[in-house]
Amino acid sequence: MAFVKYSQIFMKFSKLLVAFLFATTTAIFAQDKKITLEEIWSGNFVQQRLQSLQSLNNGSEYVVLNYDQANGTTSIDAYSYKTGKQTRTILNSANLEAIKNFQDFSFSKDEKKILLSTEVEPIYRHSSRDIFYVYDTESEKLSKLSDKKIQEASFSPDNSKVAYVYENNIYYLDLATGKETQVTTDGEINSVINGITDWVYEEEFSFVKAFAWNPTGEKIAYMRFDEAGVPEFSMDLFGKDLYPQQEVFKYPKAGESNSKVSLHMYDVAGGNSEEIKLGDYNDFYIPRIKWTNDPMLLSVQVLNRHQNNLDLIFVNAADNSAAVVMNETDKAYIDITDNLTFLSDNSFIWTSEKDGWNHIYHYSEEGKLKNQVTSGNWEVTNYYGYDPKSKKIFYQSTENGSVNRDVYSIRLNGKSKTRLTNQTGTNSADFSADFTFFINAFSNTETPTIYTLRDSKDGKIVREIQNNKKLLEKEQSYQFSPKELSTIEVNGEELNMWMIKPANFDASKKYPLLMYQYSGPGSQSVSNSYFGTNDYWYQLLANEGYIIACVDGRGTGFKGADFKKVTYKELGKYEVEDQIAAAQKLGERAYIDASRMGIWGWSYGGFMSSNAILKGNDTFSMAIAVAPVTSWRFYDSVYTERYMQTPQENASGYDENSPLNHVEKLKGDYLLIHGGGDDNVHVQNTMRMVEELVQANKQFRWAIYPDRNHGIYGGNTRLHLYTMMTNFILEKL
The missing domain is CATH 3.40.50.1820 (Alpha/Beta hydrolase fold, catalytic domain)
Structure with missing residues (x-):
């Protein structure tokens, strides 16, 4: 009997020893786990991020577009800033007969109507053609805006109309009567564009919608692009058909003719447009238009072709007269931003590098400098807005070093500056509509993004929204440096x-x-x-x-x-x-x-x-x-x-x-890669480089990814690309 007992003890000990050795070996092995390209490009290490959210007018709630994968439906759900809990569902496509889901949405100014985007067809970096619907939150009625795929649909301030662009012409629809009015008639593909930007404006000035209702809905200011003289660029997209498809579009290369841009004012009651005479300009850009707090006063930024002289112009929509309010020059160039903000007295906030660093300035309605709000040998890197109640400006800056970002508030007079973030690293902010709260996204080299809700008065944390601890835990099994x-x-x-x-x-x-x-x-x-x-x-x-x-x-x-x-x-x-x-x-x-x-x-x-x-x-x-x-x-x-x-x-x-x-200087190993459908940096660049290298009898490697754009992605493309680059590095370096 004693032998049996000792045997049982020995067997248990052996099992424990084996288990211990296995666990120890597994732990050691886990610490030596090697990362693979397949893991990287399958999204295994993607940080969890907040969904794109939009603050509601009440400032206490935000909305998110949620997708129900099981049912294929979408919903606009409201959440409380304070608790993070869902407060209500504003719209669920499961309750709509006409559409199963929608890809995007935008509210009217009073949030009583919603524009829903469906069947979205991307064009370039920012542009698309969509089928739009209008949903009335009070009547719960859904109506189709047009059977045509249109661009940049936009409510009038009183929600009674929606303006949009179709085949380079502007229209608006009266939602009560269903009557469609055509604002412009001369739009023509690759010739004249009304109300949306051409390729180069979209890419380099980062906007597509080039029209704007005035605050009372009486006027529509819009830009017109005459691109007839702009040279065309063409590229073959091979696809899978028997013959390639040729894509042709206007693309002004350096030194070539740009679109001739002009500004126009449409009078809704009269049904007529008038071109605005901005001044004695030649070969210029209009990178921004924006209505001021005076409903009949439009601000227009006019930039010379060298982009080192900018005029801020006010256009009086009552008589369409124009006057320069402020001028800014630079020995090199001026960057365009969306920071222009008009206050209740129509004075305005402006950012500029005029003192050698990017800072915030306050000007009177007449364009006279009232004061420089921020100053110092650091940069304002993001302007978040102005709160009229507290008279505070909220911004992001490099005050704690050029590799770091912090969020600050400061009074309009430049006093009472407050640092609202307290961790060293990269901090950004998304403010509620009334500036009561902001969502702080923080990370540094050791910490993946942490999202917290903070009080805008002092930056104190209200609650943690989301962190990436699971990502850190996953990374522990790898030997990351x-x-x-x-x-x-x-x-x-x-x-x-x-x-x-x-x-x-x-x-x-x-x-x-x-x-x-x-x-x-x-x-x-x-x-x-x-x-x-x-x-x-x-x-x-x-x-x-x-x-x-x-x-x-x-x-x-x-x-x-x-x-x-x-x-x-x-x-x-x-x-x-x-x-x-x-x-x-x-x-x-x-x-x-x-x-x-x-x-x-x-x-x-x-x-x-x-x-x-x-x-x-x-x-x-x-x-x-x-x-x-x-x-x-x-x-x-x-x-x-x-x-x-x-x-x-x-x-x-x-x-x-x-x-x-300089191709004749090549000595080392060179790999050249391009996407064949790159509408931004054309594959022409690589083809010319190849020819010069060949004629110089320089050996190199190269690859073209058919039909891929500047991002070279889709399917297994990124995995293939990085596998190629990895193998080249391992072989040649």
Whole structure:
């Protein structure tokens, strides 16, 4: 009997020992788990984010568009800011007979009617054609706006009408009578556009809707684009049919003819339009129009083609007269924003870099400066709005360092400034309609995004809304390395840098270096924020024994106007010099193998990486360029001329820094990638680069993704792309 007992004890001990060893081995193995490309591009490491929300007028509730996957229906649900609990359902498509679901919505000013978007057909980056319905929240009646796919539907201020654009003409529908009125008649595809922007305005000034009801609904101000003289660009989309489909659209390249833009005022009662004579301008842009708090006074921003002279004009809709209220000039260029805010007395808030840093200013209705609200050697990076009750302005800034962001409030007189966020890192805000609350999104290099509801008076946390602890828990089974923030002194400047080292980093060993950068004017790639998708790819490369680094050189943003605008008229000169010099300085570190340094980038970053391996052929042994600009002569007028003027005025600036003119310097390994359906940076850039490399008898690798746009995505495309780049790095660096 004793033998049996000891045997049982031994068996139990053995089982426990095996279990312990298995658990220990599993734990050790889990800590060594390697990340894969499939995991990255299947969304395994995507941060949980708040759904896009819209504050209701009451300021105590917000609404969210929810999708019921099981039933295929959508609903507009209201939630309490204070509790986060659902308070009511404003609309559920399950209760509608005409439509099963909708993709987007917008409220009328009084929130009694809702425009519902269905059958959305994307056009370019911001534009689409939709089938719209109008839902009345009081009568619960749903009515179809039009059988046609239309653009930019917009309620009149009293909800009685909806204006929209169809085939480049403006219409409005009287919702009570069902009568449709055509406002313009000369719209024609690839010739004349009314009420929406052309391709280059949409891409570079970031708006599509180019008409606006005045506050009383008596007038419609609209822009007209005569693009008959704009050269056409065409590209073949291959699809799966027997013959490719050719897409043709107006695209003004640098130095070529732009659309002729004009401003018009339509009188609803009279049914007639009149062109507004803005002044003696030639070859200009209208990047913004906005009605002031005077219902008959329209503000218009007019920018010269060089984009260094801006007039703020007030148009009196009673007699259509126009007068310049304020003028701003810059030795380089002026950035356009949506920050213009009119107060009850029609004085206005404006942001400007006029003192060398981006700050907030307060002007009288007559355009006289009342006071500079913020000042200092730091940048206002986001303007959130003005609360008339507290007389406070809310904004985001770099007051705690250019890689950090904090949210502040300040009185209109520039006093009582209050920091509303208290954690060092990247803080942003989404305010309720009445500025009672704001939702703070916070992250830093160690913390994925945490969403909290805060009181706008003092920034105190009301409640935590959402965090990403599950993502952190998931990442614990991988050997992820920290993203180390620092600076590096290059060409007389302290440049911001991050670095990711292998998890088992040994300072006595030498590692190959891969640099990433974007480097475009005013951009930022080095910030105190958590991993993005590419950062997980960098972790994969770090696991393979690479050091990855990123340096924001001269020309990037948030360190003052002089730092940003030093690249004016010479894109690709100082930025490339800084990347080469930074690589050389990093190559002096004992743990970096200076003979194995590579660089990669996408879009502007592809332009940079191409130049870096050519001009820095003794520094970089490998480069990858995705969707690169290879000559600014090929890119659009608005973006390019903002920084370069025209090729006719600045030929040397365009050509001396074009990779096309330096191909004979190629020594290292070069991979060139582009999307064949890129309407932004045309595949022409890569085709010309290929031809120059071939004629110089330089060997390289290249790939075209058919029909893919500038983002090169869809299906397995991103996985394929990053697999190709990974294999190239492993083989060549």
